[in-house]
Amino acid sequence: MPVLKADFAACQGYANCVDAAPTVYDIDDDGIVVLLRETITDEERPRIEEAARSCPVSALTIEDE
Amino acid sequence: MSRTVVVIGSSIGGVRTAQALRSEGFDGRVVLVGEESAMPYDKPPLSKQVLAGQWTPDRTELLSAEAAQRERIELRLGVAATRLDIAAKQVHLADGTRIDYDNAVIATGASARPSPWRPGSGVHVVRSLDDSLALRADLLRDGPVVVVGGGFIGAEAAATARGLGHEVTVVDPMPTPIGRVVGPEIGQYFTELHHRHGVTTRFGTGVEGIEGTAGDLRVRLTDGTELAAATVVVGIGAVPNDEWLADSGLPIENGVMCDEFCRALDAHDVFAIGDVARWYHPGHREYVRVEHWTNAVEQGVCAAHNIARPDDLRSYRPVEYVWSDQYDWKVQIVGRPTRGTRHEVVGGLTGVKPRAAVLYTDEDGHLLGVVTVNWPKALVQCRRLVTDHASFDEALERVTTLDASSPPRPPRPAVPAAPEALPAAPAAGGDHG
Numbered sequence: 001m002p003v004l005k006a007d008f009a010a011c012q013g014y015a016n017c018v019d020a021a022p023t024v025y026d027i028d029d030d031g032i033v034v035l036l037r038e039t040i041t042d043e044e045r046p047r048i049e050e051a052a053r054s055c056p057v058s059a060l061t062i063e064d065e
Numbered sequence: 066m067s068r069t070v071v072v073i074g075s076s077i078g079g080v081r082t083a084q085a086l087r088s089e090g091f092d093g094r095v096v097l098v099g100e101e102s103a104m105p106y107d108k109p110p111l112s113k114q115v116l117a118g119q120w121t122p123d124r125t126e127l128l129s130a131e132a133a134q135r136e137r138i139e140l141r142l143g144v145a146a147t148r149l150d151i152a153a154k155q156v157h158l159a160d161g162t163r164i165d166y167d168n169a170v171i172a173t174g175a176s177a178r179p180s181p182w183r184p185g186s187g188v189h190v191v192r193s194l195d196d197s198l199a200l201r202a203d204l205l206r207d208g209p210v211v212v213v214g215g216g217f218i219g220a221e222a223a224a225t226a227r228g229l230g231h232e233v234t235v236v237d238p239m240p241t242p243i244g245r246v247v248g249p250e251i252g253q254y255f256t257e258l259h260h261r262h263g264v265t266t267r268f269g270t271g272v273e274g275i276e277g278t279a280g281d282l283r284v285r286l287t288d289g290t291e292l293a294a295a296t297v298v299v300g301i302g303a304v305p306n307d308e309w310l311a312d313s314g315l316p317i318e319n320g321v322m323c324d325e326f327c328r329a330l331d332a333h334d335v336f337a338i339g340d341v342a343r344w345y346h347p348g349h350r351e352y353v354r355v356e357h358w359t360n361a362v363e364q365g366v367c368a369a370h371n372i373a374r375p376d377d378l379r380s381y382r383p384v385e386y387v388w389s390d391q392y393d394w395k396v397q398i399v400g401r402p403t404r405g406t407r408h409e410v411v412g413g414l415t416g417v418k419p420r421a422a423v424l425y426t427d428e429d430g431h432l433l434g435v436v437t438v439n440w441p442k443a444l445v446q447c448r449r450l451v452t453d454h455a456s457f458d459e460a461l462e463r464v465t466t467l468d469a470s471s472p473p474r475p476p477r478p479a480v481p482a483a484p485e486a487l488p489a490a491p492a493a494g495g496d497h498g
């Protein structure tokens with residue numbers, strides 16, 4: 001099952017991920033990304049992949065585990 | 066039979082389009098053509114981390130050779146596209162080869178508007194990696210820096226040069242240059258931001274001429290005064306890279322004219338995305354061209370979807386979004402603030418690391434756009450509110466509630482201060498051309 005990963009130190013709060021995939025990404029009061037889920041389904045992967053690639057500092061990845 | 070998509074342009078828009086074609090299930094051949102021979106790289110760090118020397122250029126890489134291979138993206142780098150033959154459905158390359166396509170995606174971006182002033186040496190623009198490295202080489206020398214253009218790229222370059230310890234002056238004929246984006250009243254706070262960090266502004270004054278050579282330049286202003294400079298940075302906008310399409314038969318008007326599905330008018334197998342595209346925005350009911358990083362990515366995804374799924378065409382109607390990190394301000398702008406007739410500020414815009422959201426409305430009482438400073442959480446909420454066509458009163462109430470529920474805390478700096486950087490002036494950056 002695909003697993004969501006985030007580089008919290010790299011995150012700059014640009015928030016494109018939250019806009020593109022609000023069901024899996026959010027942002028906290030300090031402007032740092034919050035992962036709302038640990039895993040996603042293969043079916044929703046393309047949409048989440050595109051959201052992850054909209055991060056200007058490449059802080060988001062999806063891994064197979 | 067397998068289809069071929071040729072993507073022309075290897076910056077953020079082109080790379081993300083090629084990748085999105087795979088995410089959208091396109092199984093044919095994907096060719097990515099790029100004029101520069103370097104592996105595809107990202108541009109926002111070129112006016113901050115790379116220019117400041119905090120990052121080596123390899124950290125800006127957008128697509129590795131391994132990733133390209135994994136996603137079956139054929140790279141044709143170091144060779145410019147010279148012509149698009151829409152009748153024969155071929156892209157002509159500078160080395161004489163021609164690539165047949167079923168769909169072409171034009172993603173050639175924009176170039177820095179060239180400096181009209183050409184002294185012997187020492188005048189720079191910031192757009193490509195080579196531009197950034199050449200400017201950095203000159204900034205390693207002592208001496209004052211004059212930045213011509215007080216827009217985002219000028220402000221970013223000024224903040225970075227200041228961070229490297231230079232005396233910096235920003236010149237712009239507009240009285241409040243950022244006012245073009247946020248309105249003159251809020252624009253004043255951006256001018257004060259420069260001053261707080263020890264940068265001089267000469268706004269409302271134009272440049273008459275620049276003479277001399279690198280290390281010994283004289284910038285003559287329209288008010289008769291003269292500024293001495295070791296290095297000059299010119300940031301006066303960008304022009305779309307559409308000249309190679311002049312004889313293609315595609316309609317070109319300051320960008321490639323496209324319909325709401327990102328398809329070129331009169332040539333529906335050709336798409337254009339990013340800085341080079343002028344498309345019909347069905348929400349705004351007008352043709353627009355947008356030079357923002359996020360737009361290049363989102364438009365690339367939309368074009369990729371429409372190529373992979375022609376039975377399920379999606380119209381492209383984004384809410385504009387752009388960011389800029391200047392000094393200790395993380396500025397985020399959503400929607401079209403300058404279309405507003407009045408605004409309200411929640412929070413404050415003065416002092417060290419302030420936190421604020423400025424909401425803009427029109428006579429009809431709609432929320433048209435928002436500028437946030439050091440407040441990503443409010444940005445997220447406002448981006449949704451603009452997308453949902455919320456009323457100004459509702460938006461104002463929500464942001465005011467958010468302000469009360471989460472007391473301001475100093476955010477982390479956008480860029481860790483370099484050892485050589487002045488504490489008061491960390492490097493700036495953004496996603497503007």
